[in-house]
Amino acid sequence: MDQRGGLRERKKERTRAAISDAAIALFVEEGFDDVSITRVAEAAEVSRRTLFAYFPTKEDLVVHRFADHETESARVVRGRPEGRAPLAALRAHFLDGLRRRDPITGLNDVPEIIALLRLVRTTRGLAARMLRFKQNGEQALSAALRDTAGVTDPTAGLAAAQIIAVQWTLAIDNQVAIAAGTTASAAYPTATKSAKQGFALLADGLGGVL
Amino acid sequence: MDQRGGLRERKKERTRAAISDAAIALFVEEGFDDVSITRVAEAAEVSRRTLFAYFPTKEDLVVHRFADHETESARVVRGRPEGRAPLAALRAHFLDGLRRRDPITGLNDVPEIIALLRLVRTTRGLAARMLRFKQNGEQALSAALRDTAGVTDPTAGLAAAQIIAVQWTLAIDNQVAIAAGTTASAAYPTATKSAKQGFALLADGLGGVL
DNA sequence: GTGCATAAGTAGACTGAGTGCAATATACGC
DNA sequence: GCGTATATTGCACTCAGTCTACTTATGCAC
Numbered sequence: 001m002d003q004r005g006g007l008r009e010r011k012k013e014r015t016r017a018a019i020s021d022a023a024i025a026l027f028v029e030e031g032f033d034d035v036s037i038t039r040v041a042e043a044a045e046v047s048r049r050t051l052f053a054y055f056p057t058k059e060d061l062v063v064h065r066f067a068d069h070e071t072e073s074a075r076v077v078r079g080r081p082e083g084r085a086p087l088a089a090l091r092a093h094f095l096d097g098l099r100r101r102d103p104i105t106g107l108n109d110v111p112e113i114i115a116l117l118r119l120v121r122t123t124r125g126l127a128a129r130m131l132r133f134k135q136n137g138e139q140a141l142s143a144a145l146r147d148t149a150g151v152t153d154p155t156a157g158l159a160a161a162q163i164i165a166v167q168w169t170l171a172i173d174n175q176v177a178i179a180a181g182t183t184a185s186a187a188y189p190t191a192t193k194s195a196k197q198g199f200a201l202l203a204d205g206l207g208g209v210l
Numbered sequence: 211m212d213q214r215g216g217l218r219e220r221k222k223e224r225t226r227a228a229i230s231d232a233a234i235a236l237f238v239e240e241g242f243d244d245v246s247i248t249r250v251a252e253a254a255e256v257s258r259r260t261l262f263a264y265f266p267t268k269e270d271l272v273v274h275r276f277a278d279h280e281t282e283s284a285r286v287v288r289g290r291p292e293g294r295a296p297l298a299a300l301r302a303h304f305l306d307g308l309r310r311r312d313p314i315t316g317l318n319d320v321p322e323i324i325a326l327l328r329l330v331r332t333t334r335g336l337a338a339r340m341l342r343f344k345q346n347g348e349q350a351l352s353a354a355l356r357d358t359a360g361v362t363d364p365t366a367g368l369a370a371a372q373i374i375a376v377q378w379t380l381a382i383d384n385q386v387a388i389a390a391g392t393t394a395s396a397a398y399p400t401a402t403k404s405a406k407q408g409f410a411l412l413a414d415g416l417g418g419v420l
Numbered sequence: 421g422t423g424c425a426t427a428a429g430t431a432g433a434c435t436g437a438g439t440g441c442a443a444t445a446t447a448c449g450c
Numbered sequence: 451g452c453g454t455a456t457a458t459t460g461c462a463c464t465c466a467g468t469c470t471a472c473t474t475a476t477g478c479a480c
Contacts, residue, residue, distance in 0.1 A: 087417070128339065132337075132341070134341075145420070154383065157379050165372050165375035169371040173364065194364040197364055197368065201365070201368055201369065202416055203415045205415030205417075207413040207414055210297040210361065
């Protein structure tokens with residue numbers, strides 16, 4: 001299964017990675033807006049036109065790396081063991097992500113990851129693009145809740161929106177802490193505590209504090 | 211106070227409105243992506259360059275109309291009467307918005323409003339731009355909660371994110387119902403019920419349903 | 421009213437993202 | 451090997467947004 005398809009497929013995959021790698025390296029170095037597509041194409045040794053065959057927009061050169069995680073929450077809910085509550089499953093998954101230093105939780109201090117996340121966070125266009133991922137993740141989670149948690153229409157959407165909002169907030173907070181120089185291990189206890197607090201607010205409501 | 215400043219100010223304001231009106235009319239008619247800035251400038255009888263003096267980007271021609279509402283939730287929290295809980299104030303404000311058919315709640319069936327909201331909702335770039343407003347609203351609300359509700363750092367951000375997420379979900383649901391042809395009055399009871407459900411989930415948590 | 425400083429508006433050339441098309445090169449199935 | 455599908459390319463084009471230099475209108479002091 002490692003090399004499904006023939007040479008063609010594998011070569012395409014390598015080209016795709018080469019383009020994206022070259023792009024991100026340049027963007028991190030000089031800023032997203034200060035590097036033209038043409039320069040990326042030159043660095044990756046492909047034509048401008050080919051670059052656009054792989055990535056429909058400049059932003060996609062960066063954000064495609066997050067595409068897999070778009071529906072992660074929905075998958076967790078759909079794949080949870082029988083009888084397990086969705087919220088509990090999501091909580092466990094997020095806490096496990098922190099433990100594993102999953103970049104998606106923001107709690108990862110590998111320099112390349114830090115640089116990439118900072119790039120995305122501090123570039124207007126890129127940040128806006130990420131919000132669309134968030135939106136899609138919300139949609140997917142909403143559908144998952146409707147399909148597997150016996151919850152109906154207005155409630156599913158509302159719950160999904162709340163859950164995704166909390167997870168993103170937690171992730172961004174972690175990113176900011178790491179970007180400020182804290183190591184992942186040093187930030188871990190606080191991050192865990194915040195995550196538990198976030199999921200507690202989700203489960204028990206804001207009534208207690210507001 | 212109606213005409214602060216002189217002729218200059220008022221003329222600028224009229225020009226600004228003329229440009230925006232022309233733009234939105236064209237966009238609604240033919241689609242955001244199918245109308246060039248040049249055509250908008252011609253319709254508004256100004257030069258292309260002047261248009262950009264008033265609106266920094268094409269998207270701003272449309273979304274500037276929502277700019278005032280960006281920090282609305284934060285203002286409601288800051289301006290609430292002594293002793294009133296933030297969440298209760300926001301709930302009352304939203305329900306009142308539904309009663310007043312405030313466009314921001316999505317429950318408004320004036321044709322121009324429907325068309326404008328549909329335009330924003332169905333145009334990729336415009337929708338993405340609106341998500342930035344959402345983000346900023348979240349920030350502002352978070353700060354308001356920290357400043358006036360005696361709630362500290364991770365919690366304020368988490369609560370704000372949840373609240374804004376719920377309000378947006380409610381508004382979008384209403385927009386979709388209206389766009390499907392329901393009148394505002396016909397949708398009002400359901401919209402109210404959903405809003406109450408949304409704020410109940412916020413206050414009491416998802417623990418009961420998930 | 422006249423004149424001057426200032427701000428608004430215009431013209432035209434430029435950069436950079438993204439697209440359409442037609443031509444060329446390359447890997448695959450047989 | 452050979453024909454075919456597909457990847458790649460070059461070129462010309464549209465459109466958003468910026469820069470610079472120039473013109474026109476406005477407000478204000480007198």
